[in-house]
Amino acid sequence: xxxxxYAITEVLIVASSIYSIYLLKxxxxxxxxxxxxxxxxxxxxGAIRYxxxxxxxxxxxxxxxxxxxxxxxxxxxxxxxxFNLQWKYIYKLLLAILVISLIVSIVWPKQFIFYLILTWSLxxxxxxxxxxxxxxxxxxxxxxxxxxxxxxxxTIRKNGLLADFINPSMSFHLYHVVIAVWIFxxxxxxxxxxx
Numbered sequence: 265x266x267x268x269x270y271a272i273t274e275v276l277i278v279a280s281s282i283y284s285i286y287l288l289k290x291x292x293x294x295x296x297x298x299x300x301x302x303x304x305x306x307x308x309x310g311a312i313r314y315x316x317x318x319x320x321x322x323x324x325x326x327x328x329x330x331x332x333x334x335x336x337x338x339x340x341x342x343x344x345x346x347f348n349l350q351w352k353y354i355y356k357l358l359l360a361i362l363v364i365s366l367i368v369s370i371v372w373p374k375q376f377i378f379y380l381i382l383t384w385s386l387x388x389x390x391x392x393x394x395x396x397x398x399x400x401x402x403x404x405x406x407x408x409x410x411x412x413x414x415x416x417x418x419t420i421r422k423n424g425l426l427a428d429f430i431n432p433s434m435s436f437h438l439y440h441v442v443i444a445v446w447i448f449x450x451x452x453x454x455x456x457x458x459x
Contacts, residue, residue, distance in 0.1 A: 270433070271315035273440030277307035280444040287451045295359075296344035296454055299337030300447055306333040307440075331377060334443075335369060336362070338384040338413070341450055345391045348456040358387075385414035395457050409449050416442035 281304030288297040306329035313326045339362035346355035365384070369377045393407040419426045421439040430438070 268315050270436060271311045271313075273437045273444070274307045274310035274314060276444045277440055277447065278304055278311060280447045281307065284447050284451045291455065293344050293348070293454065293456075295340045295347060296337075296450065299333075299340035299344075300450075302329070302333035303337050303443070303447060306330045307443075331373075332366070332369070335377065335381050335384065336366065338381065338388055339365060341454060342384060342388050342391055345388070345395075345454050348454060349391075349395070381417065382414070385411070385417070389414070392453050397457055406453055410446075410453055412442055412449070413446040416446075 281300050284300045285297055285304065288294075288300065306326065309322060309326040309329055313322045339358070343355050343358045343362065346358050362384075365380045369380050389407045389410045392410045393403045395403070395406065398406065416424075416439050418424055420430060420435050420442070421427070422432070422435060424435070424439075427435055
């Protein structure tokens with residue numbers, strides 16, 4: 265069993281998710297709310313796994329929910345932004361593509377899951393930079409903030425580019441802090457613009 269301190273940053277993700285869900289519910293941004301809720305559930309399972317119960321069932325549920333909640337959340341954030349921008353057909357198309365992406369990732373997880381997360385992350389960055397009423401510098405800054413999850417995913421998570429240079433516990437905690445910050449940040453980034 266891994267040390268109980270692994271539960272600390274899982275709880276941080278849960279807290280960030282609860283706060284973000286509260287904000288998203290108030291603004292009726294239900295696509296993003298569902299995505300954040302899925303990550304919150306995965307983090308809750310992680311907190312249980314590391315803090316209280318590391319049964320095989322909890323471990324498997326935590327691993328599977330962690331992967332698929334991340335992919336689903338990023339996709340639903342893209343759908344929410346398109347909806348907020350009043351891209352009537354594009355948000356429906358993105359939702360359909362997300363469903364197909366999830367099916368593909370379930371049928372062929374080893375071949376496609378990494379590339380699907382990467383693709384949806386890039387789409388989210390492009391959409392957030394396309395929000396109106398922002399100057400070029402603001403658009404770049406918004407894209408950089410949205411990209412923190414992608415950067416963390418590629419660098420500090422387990423098997424990331426920098427994982428060999430960081431202590432595994434530190435890598436785990438850093439990546440989970442990045443997730444918590446990203447969840448909080450999207451509540452500001454995806455807010456419906458004044459069109």
